[in-house]
Amino acid sequence: MKFYDVLASLIHDMKNSLSMVVHTLEQLTSDPSFHYDKPEQVTALQNEARRLNNNLIELLTLYKIENERISPTIEDVDVANFLAEIVAESSSSATANHIKLSYDCDPDLYGYFDEGLLRGVLNNLVGNGLRYTMDELRISAAQEDNYLVFRVEDNGVGYPKQMLAAQTSEDLHRDLAEGRTQLGIYFATMIAEMHKNKDQSGFIRLENNYRLPGGCFSVWLP
Amino acid sequence: MTHKIEQLNFLIVDDYGDMRGVLRNMLQSFGVANIDSVANGREAIAHIEAKRYDVILCDYNLGDGRDGQQILEEIRARKLIGVSSIFVMITAENTRLMVMGAVEYEPDSYLTKPFTKDLLAQRLERLLNRKADLLEIENAIDHKEYELANVMLDKRIAENPRNVNEFIKLKAELCIKAGAYDQAEAIYSDVLVQRDIAWARLGIGKAYYGNRRFDDAKRVFEGLLEGNERFMAAYDWLAKTQLALDEPQKAQKVLETATAHSAKAIVRQRALGELALSNHDEKVAEHAFSQAIHLGRHSIYKHPSIYANLAKAKATTTNGEAGLRVLRDLKKAFKGDKEADLYSSMTEAVLQEDMGNGERARTCMINAHELYKELGTRAAPELALDMARSCSKMGETERAHELLQQAVKNNHSDETFLKQVGSTLADLGLSDDPNALIADIKKGIVRLNNRGVELAKVGKLDEAMLLFEEAVEGMPGNKVVNLNAARIFMLQMKKSGIDPKRLDQVREYLTRVRQMDSENRTLHKMERMLKQLLSGS
Numbered sequence: 062m063k064f065y066d067v068l069a070s071l072i073h074d075m076k077n078s079l080s081m082v083v084h085t086l087e088q089l090t091s092d093p094s095f096h097y098d099k100p101e102q103v104t105a106l107q108n109e110a111r112r113l114n115n116n117l118i119e120l121l122t123l124y125k126i127e128n129e130r131i132s133p134t135i136e137d138v139d140v141a142n143f144l145a146e147i148v149a150e151s152s153s154s155a156t157a158n159h160i161k162l163s164y165d166c167d168p169d170l171y172g173y174f175d176e177g178l179l180r181g182v183l184n185n186l187v188g189n190g191l192r193y194t195m196d197e198l199r200i201s202a203a204q205e206d207n208y209l210v211f212r213v214e215d216n217g218v219g220y221p222k223q224m225l226a227a228q229t230s231e232d233l234h235r236d237l238a239e240g241r242t243q244l245g246i247y248f249a250t251m252i253a254e255m256h257k258n259k260d261q262s263g264f265i266r267l268e269n270n271y272r273l274p275g276g277c278f279s280v281w282l283p
Numbered sequence: 284m285t286h287k288i289e290q291l292n293f294l295i296v297d298d299y300g301d302m303r304g305v306l307r308n309m310l311q312s313f314g315v316a317n318i319d320s321v322a323n324g325r326e327a328i329a330h331i332e333a334k335r336y337d338v339i340l341c342d343y344n345l346g347d348g349r350d351g352q353q354i355l356e357e358i359r360a361r362k363l364i365g366v367s368s369i370f371v372m373i374t375a376e377n378t379r380l381m382v383m384g385a386v387e388y389e390p391d392s393y394l395t396k397p398f399t400k401d402l403l404a405q406r407l408e409r410l411l412n413r414k415a416d417l418l419e420i421e422n423a424i425d426h427k428e429y430e431l432a433n434v435m436l437d438k439r440i441a442e443n444p445r446n447v448n449e450f451i452k453l454k455a456e457l458c459i460k461a462g463a464y465d466q467a468e469a470i471y472s473d474v475l476v477q478r479d480i481a482w483a484r485l486g487i488g489k490a491y492y493g494n495r496r497f498d499d500a501k502r503v504f505e506g507l508l509e510g511n512e513r514f515m516a517a518y519d520w521l522a523k524t525q526l527a528l529d530e531p532q533k534a535q536k537v538l539e540t541a542t543a544h545s546a547k548a549i550v551r552q553r554a555l556g557e558l559a560l561s562n563h564d565e566k567v568a569e570h571a572f573s574q575a576i577h578l579g580r581h582s583i584y585k586h587p588s589i590y591a592n593l594a595k596a597k598a599t600t601t602n603g604e605a606g607l608r609v610l611r612d613l614k615k616a617f618k619g620d621k622e623a624d625l626y627s628s629m630t631e632a633v634l635q636e637d638m639g640n641g642e643r644a645r646t647c648m649i650n651a652h653e654l655y656k657e658l659g660t661r662a663a664p665e666l667a668l669d670m671a672r673s674c675s676k677m678g679e680t681e682r683a684h685e686l687l688q689q690a691v692k693n694n695h696s697d698e699t700f701l702k703q704v705g706s707t708l709a710d711l712g713l714s715d716d717p718n719a720l721i722a723d724i725k726k727g728i729v730r731l732n733n734r735g736v737e738l739a740k741v742g743k744l745d746e747a748m749l750l751f752e753e754a755v756e757g758m759p760g761n762k763v764v765n766l767n768a769a770r771i772f773m774l775q776m777k778k779s780g781i782d783p784k785r786l787d788q789v790r791e792y793l794t795r796v797r798q799m800d801s802e803n804r805t806l807h808k809m810e811r812m813l814k815q816l817l818s819g820s
Binding site for chain 2: 080154
């Protein structure tokens with residue numbers, strides 16, 4: 062048995078446990094007869110369980126990228142529907158955190174990317190956004206200069222200066238080793254750079270005050 | 284199909300009781316009332332046999348017994364669910380290629396655990412809409428009305444809807460199915476010019492393969508694997524291509540790599556075993572066949588030939604006794620099955636001969652030959668090769684020669700098979716020039732066919748009919764001859780009226796072809812012609 066198979070089967074098991082935690086909490090919070098004087102604790106549990114899940118996916122994917130030849134499986138994806146699913150995935154969590162979560166995208170937009178990989182990236186960004194935003198989170202997708210751009214914007218305090226500076230995977234790798242950046246950004250960069258078309262590669266960009274007065278994380282896919 | 288989700292019948296398949304409860308709760312919160320849930324594949328199949336489900340939510344990993352992919356394969360192959368039913372595979376990982384077992388059966392959708400009920404609702408909504416959108420076309424394909432499906436697809440593609448690629452993909456797949464490889468190639472290249480999409484790359488590889496451009500096909504499949512070493516379908520096609528390129532050792536290596544990544548696909552294990560056996564790598568063959576039997580205990584892919592081949596492999600790796608033990612298992616697993624008896628007798632003849640029991644071997648062989656004749660077109664053509672081998676081994680050269688000649692006559696248009704016949708003829712020293720021998724027989728049949736068709740063209744239908752009647756008698760297992768005979772008979776009846784005896788003959792010819800190749804395009808045409816003839820139009 063390869064280490065990968067052990068890892069995969071352990072993760073399968075952990076995901077079953079996580080599913081139980083997530084779903085039980087979801088049931089509790091949607092049950093009108095359930096009264097608990099500290100609802101924010103339940104919400105915090107939900108947030109942490111989801112974070113754990115996102116981290117597991119990151120872990121497995123990064124392991125695969127490092128140890129196996131893996132490149133994105135490019136499919137044609139209905140982007141509006143894809144974003145609707147990303148929002149659906151997190152909407153109960155957003156509601157519990159009193160955050161307005163929405164998406165906007167041309168309903169006819171089709172994109173070319175690895176749906177599974179991008180789902181991991183966006184779930185992660187949304188998960189982080191829910192922690193750092195004030196009360197709003199907006200996901201969008203658009204075709205701009207030969208790139209499909211996904212943006213996750215919040216109205217929190219925005220990214221600190223040194224994070225805005227580091228934008229390539231090498232910078233991030235160094236920062237990661239020194240504990241200065243989050244695994245999530247590194248993950249998104251890896252996935253974006255794996256998406257190639259002709260001589261262009263994908264990348265990420267961090268900026269502040271794009272449309273909302275907080276941080277804006279964008280993933281650019283050629 | 285109704286769109287109201289609360290009116291649909293749901294089946295949940297998950298070995299984890301709590302998870303079944305979670306899914307049931309989610310569905311109930313959407314207002315769904317008809318929900319059944321089961322814990323394993325056996326129960327799932329029993330439920331699906333007994334009741335029509337609109338949506339099946341099935342976990343991929345079900346512990347012991349069948350996995351989700353095997354359930355899907357079985358219910359689709361046995362047509363236990365129609366094209367209007369939706370099958371959603373629930374997985375722990377977010378990469379769908381990983382769970383791809385057999386290439387031809389894909390679920391309608393994959394869902395990765397954990398997911399919220401909002402996501403499930405969103406996904407079901409989309410799948411129901413998509414189903415409704417494609418239902419007419421999928422129905423036509425399911426009923427093998429490919430021309431009708433093609434017309435509908437062209438119409439939808441011309442309208443250029445936002446999901447036009449979905450229709451283009453279906454059309455290309457249809458072309459491959461119908462053998463229109465040039466057209467398929469053109470469609471896939473058009474898509475690939477715009478974007479390097481995975482399904483189009485795999486597709487163009489298949490089209491190259493169909494057009495016998497094996498080097499090009501090989502390049503495509505190798506390229507796909509370079510990008511992703513878990514692209515299971517690419518392994519299967521690469522091995523097929525290498526076999527066509529006369530590189531059986533390399534093909535075996537490819538399948539060994541594939542099974543190391545994903546050991547659960549029975550079809551692949553069986554293919555690996557057969558390759559290894561013909562490469563005289565009995566150790567690999569033994570392992571692959573044992574796996575195939577173990578995995579296939581509850582599967583539609585359970586087949587006597589796997590046992591027979593395992594017996595042969597074991598006779599080499601261990602001893603003849605071990606091989607005979609496998610044959611006893613075979614008989615136990617297929618009680619009262621004539622085809623299984625045939626495999627068993629044939630294989631036992633070989634084993635006994637090798638063990639020095641000539642008398643017993645001869646008895647088995649005679650028994651096998653009787654069974655073979657009795658089974659007629661129901662016996663797989665490859666069996667003739669094995670039979671010929673054992674006959675020749677026992678000095679029955681005449682019988683071996685006759686078997687192989689008949690095999691050529693029955694399959695004169697199947698190049699891959701003829702290649703096998705050729706190498707068997709050469710191996711057994713039955714012919715100095717097997718290719719010339721095969722070419723001669725082929726020429727004779729082609730000439731006969733052409734003469735019959737020519738006669739029909741100039742209106743001499745009675746003469747043509749006589750000619751084909753005789754041809755069919757001599758080659759009852761030949762698809763082309765059977766189909767031509769059916770066509771001429773029907774043309775004659777269209778002109779001179781229905782004759783019950785001839786009608787029976789037509790039905791018999793078509794049944795034979797259906798047994799051998801139910802996907803045959805001309806067969807579907809002939810079946811439609813028969814329907815028209817009977818409806819008196």
